[in-house]
Amino acid sequence: EPEVTxxxxxxxxxxxxxxxxxxVPISNHLYFYWYRQILGQKVEFLVSFYNNEISxxxxxxxxxxxxxxxxxxxxxxxxxxxxxxxxxxxFCASSQTGDYGYTFGSGTRLTVV
Amino acid sequence: xxxxxxxxxxxxxxxxASLELRCNYSYGATPYLFxxxxxxxxxxxxxxxxxxxxxxxxxIKGFEAEFKRSQSSFNLRKPxxxxxxxxxxxxxxPSLGNEKLTFGTGTRLTIIP
Numbered sequence: 001e002p003e004v005t006x007x008x009x010x011x012x013x014x015x016x017x018x019x020x021x022x023x024v025p026i027s028n029h030l031y032f033y034w035y036r037q038i039l040g041q042k043v044e045f046l047v048s049f050y051n052n053e054i055s056x057x058x059x060x061x062x063x064x065x066x067x068x069x070x071x072x073x074x075x076x077x078x079x080x081x082x083x084x085x086x087x088x089x090x091f092c093a094s095s096q097t098g099d100y101g102y103t104f105g106s107g108t109r110l111t112v113v
Numbered sequence: 114x115x116x117x118x119x120x121x122x123x124x125x126x127x128x129x130a131s132l133e134l135r136c137n138y139s140y141g142a143t144p145y146l147f148x149x150x151x152x153x154x155x156x157x158x159x160x161x162x163x164x165x166x167x168x169x170x171x172x173i174k175g176f177e178a179e180f181k182r183s184q185s186s187f188n189l190r191k192p193x194x195x196x197x198x199x200x201x202x203x204x205x206x207p208s209l210g211n212e213k214l215t216f217g218t219g220t221r222l223t224i225i226p
Contacts (some may be wrong), residue, residue, distance in 0.1 A: 004156070031212070043157070045213035056212050089134060091156060098212060104149075104157040 002026040005091050013112055017059055017105070020027040020106045021077045023092030031095040033102060036060070036104065041057065049075065065080045066091035082112045115140045115185075116170035117204045126194050127225050134189040134220050136204030138177075146187040147205040147214065148178055157203065161196045163187060174198070 005024040013019050025032050034046040047057040049067055066078045075094075079086055089109050093102035118137045126132050138144055148160040161172025168180040178189045187204060204217040 006156075035210075037215075041217040043205075043214075044220050045215070048212045060214065082132040093157075101147075101162060102157075103159070104176070104215070106184055 001047070003105070004092055004094055004103050004105035006090075006108050008104070008108060010109045013110070014085040015084060015112055016081050019079050019110065021079075021081055021090050021092075021110065023075045023077070023094075023105055024073055025075055025092065025094030026096075026103055027073070029094035029096045029103070030056075032067075032069070033093040035078045035091045035093065035104075037091065037107075038085075039089040044094070046077070046090075079110075083108075084111060084112050087112045115144070115206050115208050115215055117146075117206050117215065117217040119185040119202075119204055119220050120170070122218070123221045123223065125225060129193050130197055132189075132191045132194045132198070132222070134202050134204075134222070136187045137185050138187060138204075138206050138219060139185065139195055140206055143182075143205050144181060144187075146178075148172065148176070148187075148189050149205060149216075150200045150202045151203065151219075152200040159201075183193065194222075194224055196224045196226075198217075198222060201209045 002106050007022045032049040037043045046062045048055045062094040064080045089107045091107045095102045116139045146163045149157040160176050161170045163170045163180045170178050201219045201221050202218045205214045
């Protein structure tokens with residue numbers, strides 16, 4: 001069964017550093033998403049991406065965040081200057097038709113120290 | 114705003130026993146509704162979804178859910194749980210007019226022998 005692949009599975013970074021979280025969506029999917037889950041809290045929407053541009057973003061997704069699809073296979077989330085409160089599990093997801101039946105990746109646990 | 118409530122934070126069930134996980138929604142129209150499961154160290158896997166039509170929805174792994182408009186509920190059921198069902202379960206609803214999913218706080222399911 002096709003999978004969404006996320007790397008790394010766990011990343012530790014110092015506060016103020018830039019991090020890039022990587023995702024390889026399912027190859028024929030057209031809609032891409034990032035969600036995050038702070039420990040003990042809800043899974044929260046960050047951003048959706050379609051046709052090489054952001055289609056929607058949440059209030060969490062401020063200027064410190066950016067997304068990119070640098071080639072035909074990868075979808076990245078960049079945090080420019082990490083804060084302690086960015087520590088969370090970040091999930092990438094993709095969908096063929098945008099009908100919410102996402103396929104999620106297994107997540108990247110980001111720890112900011 | 115569209116939202117879902119999962120009133121049970123943690124449920125413990127004996128292996129082989131039946132299971133019902135509760136989800137109540139608040140939505141301005143006929144909702145789309147989803148159940149996802151997150152096994153330890155894994156991503157979010159779609160169990161089932163309701164868009165319209167038959168109010169009893171069959172999903173993967175032997176799960177089903179019933180949409181009850183009168184009770185604003187979409188409870189997840191399984192007649193006989195297996196130890197491998199131990200996981201966190203999330204109910205979700207999309208926001209009107211956009212692409213994001215709003216998740217409930219989740220119910221952690223523990224299976225005892």
